[in-house]
Amino acid sequence: MRKTHAFTGSFGATLLAPQETRFRLWAPSSRAASVEIEGLAPVPMDRQPDGWFQAVAPCGAGALYRYRVAPDLAVPDPASRAQPRDVSGPSQVIDPRAYDWQVADWRGLPWEQAVIYEIHVGAAGGFRGVRERLAGLAALGITAVELMPLSEFPGGRNWGYDGVLPYAPESSYGTPEELKALVDHAHALGMMIFLDVVYNHFGPEGNFLGAYAAPFFHAGRPTPWGDAIDFRQPAVQAYFMENALYWLMEYRFDGLRLDAVQAIGERDWLVDLAAHVRARVESGRHVHLILENENNDSGLLRAGFDAQWNDDGHNALHVLLTGESEGYYANFAADPAGRLARVLAEGFAFQGEMFPTLGRPRGMETAGLRASAFILFLQNHDQIGNRALGERLTVLAPPQALRAAYGLLLLSPQIPMLFMGEEWGSRQPFLYFTSHPPALGQIVRDGRRREFAAFAHFRDPVRRQTIPDPNQPETFTASIPPAHEAEQAEGRAWHGFFATLLRLRHARITPRLRGARGLGARVVGRGAVAARWRMGDGAILSIGLNLGSGPVDLPDWVAGPVLFQDPPSADMARRLPPHAVTVHLAEAGDGAAHG
Numbered sequence: 001m002r003k004t005h006a007f008t009g010s011f012g013a014t015l016l017a018p019q020e021t022r023f024r025l026w027a028p029s030s031r032a033a034s035v036e037i038e039g040l041a042p043v044p045m046d047r048q049p050d051g052w053f054q055a056v057a058p059c060g061a062g063a064l065y066r067y068r069v070a071p072d073l074a075v076p077d078p079a080s081r082a083q084p085r086d087v088s089g090p091s092q093v094i095d096p097r098a099y100d101w102q103v104a105d106w107r108g109l110p111w112e113q114a115v116i117y118e119i120h121v122g123a124a125g126g127f128r129g130v131r132e133r134l135a136g137l138a139a140l141g142i143t144a145v146e147l148m149p150l151s152e153f154p155g156g157r158n159w160g161y162d163g164v165l166p167y168a169p170e171s172s173y174g175t176p177e178e179l180k181a182l183v184d185h186a187h188a189l190g191m192m193i194f195l196d197v198v199y200n201h202f203g204p205e206g207n208f209l210g211a212y213a214a215p216f217f218h219a220g221r222p223t224p225w226g227d228a229i230d231f232r233q234p235a236v237q238a239y240f241m242e243n244a245l246y247w248l249m250e251y252r253f254d255g256l257r258l259d260a261v262q263a264i265g266e267r268d269w270l271v272d273l274a275a276h277v278r279a280r281v282e283s284g285r286h287v288h289l290i291l292e293n294e295n296n297d298s299g300l301l302r303a304g305f306d307a308q309w310n311d312d313g314h315n316a317l318h319v320l321l322t323g324e325s326e327g328y329y330a331n332f333a334a335d336p337a338g339r340l341a342r343v344l345a346e347g348f349a350f351q352g353e354m355f356p357t358l359g360r361p362r363g364m365e366t367a368g369l370r371a372s373a374f375i376l377f378l379q380n381h382d383q384i385g386n387r388a389l390g391e392r393l394t395v396l397a398p399p400q401a402l403r404a405a406y407g408l409l410l411l412s413p414q415i416p417m418l419f420m421g422e423e424w425g426s427r428q429p430f431l432y433f434t435s436h437p438p439a440l441g442q443i444v445r446d447g448r449r450r451e452f453a454a455f456a457h458f459r460d461p462v463r464r465q466t467i468p469d470p471n472q473p474e475t476f477t478a479s480i481p482p483a484h485e486a487e488q489a490e491g492r493a494w495h496g497f498f499a500t501l502l503r504l505r506h507a508r509i510t511p512r513l514r515g516a517r518g519l520g521a522r523v524v525g526r527g528a529v530a531a532r533w534r535m536g537d538g539a540i541l542s543i544g545l546n547l548g549s550g551p552v553d554l555p556d557w558v559a560g561p562v563l564f565q566d567p568p569s570a571d572m573a574r575r576l577p578p579h580a581v582t583v584h585l586a587e588a589g590d591g592a593a594h595g
Contacts (some may be wrong), residue, residue: 002353003104006096007250009242010235012167013093019060019252021093023067025053025077026235027212029293030069035399038064047204051213051235052291061095069212076251079239081166082176083152086514087206096250099180106187108254108286109143110395111306112372112513114412115194115502116417117142118380120430121150123155124420127404131182136190140423140495140501146257148178148381151198154205156434157476159381160196161259162203162434162593166243183252192254193289195247198262199240201225205436215478223263231266238365243277246288253307255288262294274304290375291474295346296363300478301373307415307481310374312349314383316340317405320547321378326455331356332517337548343532344412344543345521347374371413371516371533378402378409379419386553388467390429390479392422401547403497403566407581408545410501411509411564413516414535431468433476441471504564508585512537525552528576532557538588546576560586 008014014022023043025036027053035043045053045067059065064084066074074361076083080091086579111217117137124130130145138143147586151163156172171180186193201223202209209216216236221228230236247253261270274289281287291300291308301308315332319325325333332339339349347366355362366373384392393402409416410517421428427582434444449467452458458467468475485491512535519540521531527548533541553575564583576582 003101004097004099005101005250005252007242007246009079009246010238011242012077012081013065013091015061015093015095016056016283017060019058020056021059021063022056023065023077024046025051025067026068026239027067027069028215028235030212032069033212036068036074037065040486041493042068051215057095057544059095061098063093064082064090065093066090066325072210073208075212076165076206076210078165078213079166080152080165080253083165083168083171084297086171087152091168091316092180095422099177099184101180102184103187106252107282108288109192110286110514111288111415113506113510114144114288114415114417115142115422115505116144116146116194116375117420118146118148118417119168119420120148120159120381120479121173122476123430126172127169127182133184134186134191137423137456138189138191140499141506142418144164144189144194144254145186146194146196149196149198149259149444150499152206153203153592156439157433157435158203159432159434161198162205162436163198164205164207166197166199166240166247168572180251187252192257192286192288194238194257194288195251195253195257197244197247198259199227199243200260205440213525217264220595221265225263228263231264231269231386237269237272241273244273244277245280248281253288254286257290257292257309259292260294261291261300262297263440267297267300270300270305271303274300294362296350298348298351298364298366298369300588301369307364307373307375309345309417310347310414312359312375313343313376313414314378314380316343316349316381316549317378317408318393321393321401321405324396328357334458335523337525337527337529341521341523341530341531343374343376344414345518347371347414349520359583370514371536372415372513374414375417376409376412377416377419378405379415379422380417381419384419384430385432385479388455388458390431390468392427392429394425394427398579400567404545404547404581406497406501406578407564407583409541410498410505411541412531412543413509413513413518413535413541416505421485423495424481424486424491425496426481426485426491427480429478430481431475431479433471434470436471438471439467444481445469445471467565508534508563509541512539512541516541522555524554524576526550528552530558536589540586542584542586544576544582546578546580549578551575551577554580556581558582558584560584 033053045055077091081094082092149160152165152168217227218230319336350363515536528546
């Protein structure tokens with residue numbers, strides 16, 4: 001028996017019968033609208049209350065159409081499910097039940113089992129290319145793949161954060177059915193698959209909403225991307241809430257990562273979104289909601305969201321590993337070890353304190369939150385790609401210090417995340433890339449080079465010209481981690497190192513992770529911290545990390561049987577050499593677990 005899934009929402013084209021489709025458009029700024037279907041006469045749309053238009057037309061799956069919203073303007077469907085000719089081309093009617101799901105009983109995994117791997121679909125070879133990588137990632141110990149945004153964007157090269165049609169999977173990556181096959185294959189391997197979604201802005205090219213739905217935007221609230229999206233409007237709320245359900249219910253994603261939610265002015269909508277998702281997904285199914293939020297709003301982690309990307313943890317570790325102190329790293333440069341200690345003990349380093357580069361307080365207290373409410377990482381698309389030259393830590397940090405930091409990352413109770421290529425120690429940069437029309441591409445290139453004028457290395461205008469042009473195809477190709485790196489001796493060594501750590505995590509940390517809470521952390525030397533947690537079963541996990549240049553003494557409570565050390569040494573439980581990590585796990589029945 002075929003197993004299909006379909007989500008029917010308020011917007012867009014809904015297949016009613018093999019040759020009958022209903023079209024719905026919210027166009028409150030238009031007096032009239034019609035559907036122009038290739039090969040058919042235009043179909044007038046009936047005006048309905050509150051700015052809605054609707055029509056039923058004699059066409060089926062595969063039909064190409066636009067909405068005529070003004071005599072001189074025909075636009076793609078803002079809820080298009082496919083854009084075979086890019087963002088400004090016609091939309092395509094899709095039969096969501098055309099795909100026969102092979103894994104019909106998948107219910108996901110508990111959050112505590114997550115080990116996340118972020119990947120750019122285009123740099124991995126499209127939906128088929130990602131699918132081919134999944135078995136190897138599963139064997140390594142990855143349990144959740146997170147796809148960077150898929151919303152249709154202009155051209156064929158983009159990070160995905162310039163998307164303008166959030167219901168349409170990027171056509172250069174493959175078809176909707178190929179995306180569903182990717183999700184299906186992940187589930188067959190016992191892996192979750194998450195999607196990064198952008199609800200805080202639209203990209204600068206191909207967004208026509210302002211021409212026929214001006215209330216979609218809040219003219220009095222500017223953002224870095226233009227006027228803010230107006231989440232006070234019921235239709236706007238529904239547009240994005242239904243988008244979340246569309247990806248979760250029709251494409252069967254196991255979770256969503258919401259990009260930069262600090263730019264969403266109506267915080268209550270986020271709370272409503274989480275509640276709505278929890279109410280709509282099938283009983284017994286694990287669906288996870290992840291935040292990126294510069295505000296460190298811990299209240300959202302108590303209101304239905306599973307976890308937040310922990311930028312504070314990354315920033316403190318980055319300063320310790322590299323010594324960099326420009327840009328936002330300035331907020332961590334004075335006491336990076338102290339910031340890291342608070343991250344390990346409590347989750348966020350900033351919980352209402354003054355954030356120097358912003359000149360205002362940042363964050364909220366985290367008391368009572370579980371350790372797994374925070375996603376820790378050493379690298380991701382932002383932290384590599386927002387560098388002028390896209391360097392990875394493998395070329396910025398001492399190798400042994402980096403190994404020690406990975407020991408902390410993969411064995412601490414916070415949920416770990418890796419970035420594509422990281423598992424073999426890739427040295428290939430990951431740059432910011434686009435495929436905008438030439439005029440816009442030049443604006444993006446010049447603006448990006450101006451961004452770095454305040455950095456010491458790029459104050460020289462001539463040197464700034466060495467920053468790669470995001471719009472050049474070579475910038476994209478230079479960002480693809482080459483497969484041959486993984487086959488070299490260094491790549492195999494890194495891969496084996498990660499495999500060892502992930503085996504330990506799954507065997508010894510994950511089963512105890514539910515309910516784990518911090519018991520405190522402290523600075524034990526320049527660039528060195530010690531931390532411990534009471535795990536869900538009562539065991540005590542303690543970690544000493546020294547990223548400094550001299551040995552440090554560890555407190556007595558770093559105790560119990562050694563789970564992992566790098567480099568291994570009989571004396572490391574008491575005195576930790578430079579660039580070293582020691583991890584101990586005392587079972588609930590051991591004396592150390594009651595200390």
